[in-house]
Amino acid sequence: xxxxxxxxxxPLATLFDYRHDAxxxxxxxxRVVVPFGKKRLVGVIMETADSSSVTSGRLKTAFDVLRxxxxxxxxxxxxxRFASHYYxxxxxxxxxxxxxxxxxxxxxxxxxxKNARGAAPAAELPTASSAPTLTPEQERALSTVLADPxxxxxxxxxxxxxxxxxxxxxQAIAAVLAAGRQALLLVPEISLTPQLETLVRARxxxxxxxxxxxxxxxxxxxxNWLAAQSGHARVVLGTRLAVFAPMPRLGIIIIDExxxxxxxxxxxxxxxxxxxxxxxASRVGVPVVLGSATPSLESYFNAVNGRYRLSTLTQRxxxxxxSIECVDTRGERLEDGLSARLRQALDExxxxxxxxxxxxxxxxxxxxxxxxxxxxxxxCHRCSAKLVLHLGERRLRCHHCGHAAAIPQACADCGxxxxxxxxxxxxxxxxxxxQRYGKSGVLRIDRDSVRPRDxxxxxxxxxxxxxxKILVGTQILAKGHDFPNLNLVGVLNADSLLYSADFRAxxxxxxxxxxxxxxxxxxxxxxxxxxQTEFPEHSLYDALKRQDYRAFAELLLAERREAAFPxxxxxxxxxxxxxxxxxxxxxxxxxxxxxxxxxNLVTLYDPVPAAMPRRAGRERAQLLVQCESRxxxxxxxxxxxxxxxxxxxSARWIIDxxxxxx
DNA sequence: AGCACGCCGACT
DNA sequence: GTCGGCGTGCTC
Numbered sequence: 145x146x147x148x149x150x151x152x153x154x155p156l157a158t159l160f161d162y163r164h165d166a167x168x169x170x171x172x173x174x175r176v177v178v179p180f181g182k183k184r185l186v187g188v189i190m191e192t193a194d195s196s197s198v199t200s201g202r203l204k205t206a207f208d209v210l211r212x213x214x215x216x217x218x219x220x221x222x223x224x225r226f227a228s229h230y231y232x233x234x235x236x237x238x239x240x241x242x243x244x245x246x247x248x249x250x251x252x253x254x255x256x257x258k259n260a261r262g263a264a265p266a267a268e269l270p271t272a273s274s275a276p277t278l279t280p281e282q283e284r285a286l287s288t289v290l291a292d293p294x295x296x297x298x299x300x301x302x303x304x305x306x307x308x309x310x311x312x313x314x315q316a317i318a319a320v321l322a323a324g325r326q327a328l329l330l331v332p333e334i335s336l337t338p339q340l341e342t343l344v345r346a347r348x349x350x351x352x353x354x355x356x357x358x359x360x361x362x363x364x365x366x367x368n369w370l371a372a373q374s375g376h377a378r379v380v381l382g383t384r385l386a387v388f389a390p391m392p393r394l395g396i397i398i399i400d401e402x403x404x405x406x407x408x409x410x411x412x413x414x415x416x417x418x419x420x421x422x423x424x425a426s427r428v429g430v431p432v433v434l435g436s437a438t439p440s441l442e443s444y445f446n447a448v449n450g451r452y453r454l455s456t457l458t459q460r461x462x463x464x465x466x467s468i469e470c471v472d473t474r475g476e477r478l479e480d481g482l483s484a485r486l487r488q489a490l491d492e493x494x495x496x497x498x499x500x501x502x503x504x505x506x507x508x509x510x511x512x513x514x515x516x517x518x519x520x521x522x523x524c525h526r527c528s529a530k531l532v533l534h535l536g537e538r539r540l541r542c543h544h545c546g547h548a549a550a551i552p553q554a555c556a557d558c559g560x561x562x563x564x565x566x567x568x569x570x571x572x573x574x575x576x577x578x579q580r581y582g583k584s585g586v587l588r589i590d591r592d593s594v595r596p597r598d599x600x601x602x603x604x605x606x607x608x609x610x611x612x613k614i615l616v617g618t619q620i621l622a623k624g625h626d627f628p629n630l631n632l633v634g635v636l637n638a639d640s641l642l643y644s645a646d647f648r649a650x651x652x653x654x655x656x657x658x659x660x661x662x663x664x665x666x667x668x669x670x671x672x673x674x675x676q677t678e679f680p681e682h683s684l685y686d687a688l689k690r691q692d693y694r695a696f697a698e699l700l701l702a703e704r705r706e707a708a709f710p711x712x713x714x715x716x717x718x719x720x721x722x723x724x725x726x727x728x729x730x731x732x733x734x735x736x737x738x739x740x741x742x743x744n745l746v747t748l749y750d751p752v753p754a755a756m757p758r759r760a761g762r763e764r765a766q767l768l769v770q771c772e773s774r775x776x777x778x779x780x781x782x783x784x785x786x787x788x789x790x791x792x793x794s795a796r797w798i799i800d801x802x803x804x805x806x
Numbered sequence: 807a808g809c810a811c812g813c814c815g816a817c818t
Numbered sequence: 819g820t821c822g823g824c825g826t827g828c829t830c
Binding site for chain 1: 809
């Protein structure tokens with residue numbers, strides 16, 4: 145009797161045994177349809193065996209082994225095993241979650257198989273663009289990366305914005321392709337891939353380049369994933385989910401903007417695609433390149449302590465670095481959030497016909513609606529968050545759970561009809577600027593304005609066509625776009641991130657402001673950046689003005705060492721949620737008791753409500769666990785998990801290893 | 807996660 | 819007398 149051990153998409157830390165008499169070693173990695181409860185599920189065969197510890201009366205027989213897609217290789221399964229183990233997430237859920245959705249279901253539509261191995265469509269063969277000559281700095285970085293293409297090595301490319309990191313990626317990829325291998329290029333978000341995708345396709349005509357991200361249609365995603373697995377796709381360009389794409393001839397992994405928090409998944413399987421990429425590269429034995437102007441302190445620390453090789457790019461190509469200036473807003477009465485200094489600068493640039501960007505990290509009209517006579521504010525009843533005023537659609541909206549409500553005519557508590565919008569959002573700033581400079585010259589770009597599929601392209605045309613004089617936008621504008629005629633950047637309300645209790649707030653703010661500042665002056669002239677702040681003397685702004693990431697990073701590292709924070713210790717969170725906060729906290733207190741005799745040199749902190757204690761009607765609490773040794777922490781988490789799984793509780797819980805949000 | 811079983815309250 | 823609440827337990 146032959147037994148197959150199957151990974152199924154259920155939240156249980158176990159494989160399921162099935163009888164399958166014809167099973168051989170060659171079935172490992174294959175998808176299989178099995179009976180589960182009263183349903184038929186697709187799973188992946190992880191192992192075969194001659195016997196099972198499940199009593200034969202309870203053993204069921206597998207239905208079909210699916211041959212419509214190639215099997216996963218042992219190295220693919222091994223990476224998933226590692227990730228499941230490291231993040232304490234059920235193997236079955238991790239394995240099935242790595243497949244494109246169509247392959248998780250019993251019968252993928254036939255069309256997905258028909259085209260799976262088709263030739264590259266004509267659109268993928270644009271005119272070739274040739275590689276520009278590298279600067280000496282770029283040359284050095286590239287030859288460092290390519291020094292030993294058949295050995296694992298992590299590289300950190302620390303390059304100021306506009307220093308040509310992308311060109312290094314492209315030439316490194318070119319070398320890998322020339323050796324007949326595949327390249328994996330990971331980027332933070334989908335919104336900036338169209339430009340990059342075009343660039344990559346143009347550079348490698350005749351090579352199949354595929355994208356992998358969640359905005360693709362299911363069919364496209366299946367086709368592209370299969371192309372990666374077959375080796376036909378030579379370049380895979382994707383978001384974090386692409387880190388698990390099977391690539392039999394993988395020759396290099398590149399992570400652009402490696403500091404970006406979106407590489408960490410924040411629900412279910414809480415993996416870091418950046419960290420998984422490093423592990424994957426080490427197992428395959430190929431280089432991995434992390435690139436950023438403002439690396440995560442974890443990566444920077446790895447570079448200065450020699451685990452990663454560091455390449456720095458200090459020169460901007462084509463234009464000098466922008467001049468950055470703080471505008472002290474203490475004691476100034478701002479007009480619609482704009483200081484006199486910024487208004488004057490905008491006048492000047494508009495008059496000269498140059499583009500400006502006003503950056504404000506708040507969408508909507510105003511972050512909150514308030515009653516001045518009794519102090520009532522618009523709060524979400526399902527979340528501990530404020531309802532944001534969206535004037536255009538005449539609604540109050542919660543940015544965390546999606547709840548929307550009509551704008552009240554009067555204060556619900558005291559009847560005062562004079563409710564006041566407090567603070568600035570993109571819509572309000574857009575309105576104010578439209579009054580000053582005319583409606584057609586002001587273009588707002590945030591998640592609300594670019595949602596429709598090609599709205600972004602329409603806007604890009606307006607931006608590049610020069611019709612828009614002033615862009616108002618959120619982070620979405622900060623990332624990776626080139627605006628050749630944009631020479632002034634104004635940042636409103638820069639400090640808001642500094643008030644956050646998160647110890648990573650300064651690191652994040654520097655990254656964000658560096659990225660935003662980098663939008664200024666890419667067309668040859670020097671850009672100007674005006675940052676409105678109430679703390680102009682803060683060392684962060686000092687570092688930003690001098691474009692000195694390393695000085696600030698050293699400062700932060702010293703603080704982290706002092707406070708015993710990452711990267712000097714390793715952390716995990718036990719997160720719990722329940723309808724009542726008390727239930728979640730009780731679960732966590734019980735977890736501390738359960739940890740008592742296994743927490744060897746592991747520090748457990750008191751359970752506390754989460755940063756946002758209420759979300760979508762559920763109360764959330766968390767418990768921080770910290771340890772100097774990663775392996776000791778791992779061992780503890782494993783044992784702890786097993787104990788916690790054994791108990792029943794009305795709280796839902798999950799372990800978050802290397803959490804980014806505390 | 808689903809989906810059963812299971813024992814106590816208000817409906818045709 | 820049944821429909822249905824969600825507590826507890828299982829899925830090879």
